[in-house]
Amino acid sequence: MSLLDIPDVFIGSTDDGHTFVILNRRIRNANRLLTEAGFRPREHHGRRLYLLPPGTAQDVHERAGVAMYGLLAHTHDLVDLSWTTRWSPDQPACGPDLRFQFGDGTVAVTASTTTARLLLEQHGFVPTADGASYRPRDGLDERGLLGAVTAAEAHAYTHGLSARVRLGIPTPADIPASARRRSAAAPGPQITPSARRRTR
Numbered sequence: 001m002s003l004l005d006i007p008d009v010f011i012g013s014t015d016d017g018h019t020f021v022i023l024n025r026r027i028r029n030a031n032r033l034l035t036e037a038g039f040r041p042r043e044h045h046g047r048r049l050y051l052l053p054p055g056t057a058q059d060v061h062e063r064a065g066v067a068m069y070g071l072l073a074h075t076h077d078l079v080d081l082s083w084t085t086r087w088s089p090d091q092p093a094c095g096p097d098l099r100f101q102f103g104d105g106t107v108a109v110t111a112s113t114t115t116a117r118l119l120l121e122q123h124g125f126v127p128t129a130d131g132a133s134y135r136p137r138d139g140l141d142e143r144g145l146l147g148a149v150t151a152a153e154a155h156a157y158t159h160g161l162s163a164r165v166r167l168g169i170p171t172p173a174d175i176p177a178s179a180r181r182r183s184a185a186a187p188g189p190q191i192t193p194s195a196r197r198r199t200r
Contacts, residue, residue, distance in 0.1 A: 017054030033070035045177035
């Protein structure tokens with residue numbers, strides 16, 4: 001199973017700047033909510049996908065925020081790991097405090113401050129042998145990896161730290177196929193959604 005298949009709603013970004021929304025179960029009014037926010041529906045490898053082309057950070061942030069709040073009225077099983085939707089008028093110009101990079105069934109994390117490193121350690125991430133980055137503790141499956149990243153990222157935002165998540169998906173064409181059939185997309189075990197506040 002791909003980490004994209006776990007929550008009812010997954011919001012992410014491709015490396016080339018597209019924002020995408022994947023629905024893993026039917027949600028009333030989702031098509032209207034997403035298309036009114038500017039997302040374009042698309043059938044892709046057996047899944048319904050909604051794409052927002054690259055745009056200014058503020059515009060993408062506002063469009064995704066409108067869609068996300070509409071979807072939250074129907075499910076709280078929503079994970080938002082998109083880097084394209086991050087915008088705040090108070091955001092510093094320097095790079096993020098935490099960088100998460102998914103790939104090869106795991107995630108590597110770099111931290112640019114002591115506070116960010118301590119936060120990672122609180123969430124069970126351990127330094128690599130060379131000390132240049134962090135990795136999750138051993139034995140986590142896709143659901144565990146997703147939970148560890150969403151928890152650490154949400155915690156970072158509560159402390160005023162910035163984070164950027166790269167999913168390892170270069171373009172929309174590289175979004176993986178759905179691991180579950182649409183008819184079988186009944187809600188399963190829930191994970192805590194990424195609780196991130198959007199400023200207006």
